[in-house]
Amino acid sequence: MYAETLSADHELVGIARVRLGGALLPQGRYTEAEAESRAGYEILIKQKDPKVAWLLKARQDLVDEYVALKQPELAAKFRAELAAAQSVRSNL
Numbered sequence: 798m799y800a801e802t803l804s805a806d807h808e809l810v811g812i813a814r815v816r817l818g819g820a821l822l823p824q825g826r827y828t829e830a831e832a833e834s835r836a837g838y839e840i841l842i843k844q845k846d847p848k849v850a851w852l853l854k855a856r857q858d859l860v861d862e863y864v865a866l867k868q869p870e871l872a873a874k875f876r877a878e879l880a881a882a883q884s885v886r887s888n889l
Contacts, residue, residue, distance in 0.1 A: 808847065811840030815855045822858055831862040853882060 803810055818834030821827075838855035841847045856879040863872035 806840055806843065808841065808844050811837045811844070812848070812851050813837070814840065815851055815858065818862070819854065819858050822861060825865075827862050827865040831859065831866060834858045834862060849882070853879065856882065 814833045814837030816837075818830045818832075818837060821830035821833060824830075834855055838852070838859060841852055841855060856875045859875040860872050860879065863869070863875065
C-alpha cells in the first residue's frame with residue numbers, strides 16, 4: 798500500500814519492506830526474505846535521519862538470511878555493520 802501512495806524511496810516503504818522480510822524469514826522463505834530485507838535496508842540507509850532500530854533489524858535479518866542461504870561473506874559484512882552500529886549506540 799505504501800508503495801502505491803508514497804515514493805519508492807520513502808522511509809515508510811523501507812520499513813514495510815524490512816518488516817515483510819522479517820515475516821518471511823521464520824517461514825523459511827530465505828530468498829524472498831533477503832530480497833525484501835535488502836531492498837528495505839537500501840532505502841533506509843539512504844535516508845537523511847533513518848530510524849536506527851529499523852536499520853538494526855534489517856541488518857540482523859540480513860545476517861540470518863545470508864547464513865541460511867549459505868553466503869557467509871555477506872553474513873559477515875552485515876554482522877560487522879551490526880556490531881559497529883551497536884557499539885556506537887552503546888557509547889551514546
